[in-house]
Amino acid sequence: MLEFETMAKNMYAWDDEKGLFIPFSSTMRAVKSEISKLNSVSKEMVIERLKDDFNCDDISFCYNWLKKWEKIHVPDYKSQIPKEIDKSEIKSYLFAHCLSQLSLCTTEDCNFRCRYSCVFG
Secondary structure: EEEEEEOOOEEEEEEOOOOOOEEHHHHHHHHHHHHHHHHOOOOHEEEHHOOOOHHHHHHHHHHHHHHHHHHOOOOHHHHHHOOOOOOOHHHHHHHOOOOOOOOOOOOOOOOOOOOOOOOOO
């Protein structure tokens, strides 16, 4: 996961496994860390562990958001490519059979005036 901050000081993260930009914060990072430490951790446990450092409502929101985010499953495109396909045809095969959407994730500062030559402009 790649975390970054915009010029407006807002935090986001890019999850390359799921292909999503998500709003990120120190609370989100702490909750994500608690969830990954323990296999089945309840929201109440996470709140109890983090309540001295973060707002309980923020912890609850982040926990719920991350639990929803875990349910997002991205298809395994590599397994869909036939073994016998020629390397020169992989790009056209992916566009024709595997990729079904394009998502533009903009920040609150985007004015759509750039040429999209840089992802994090």
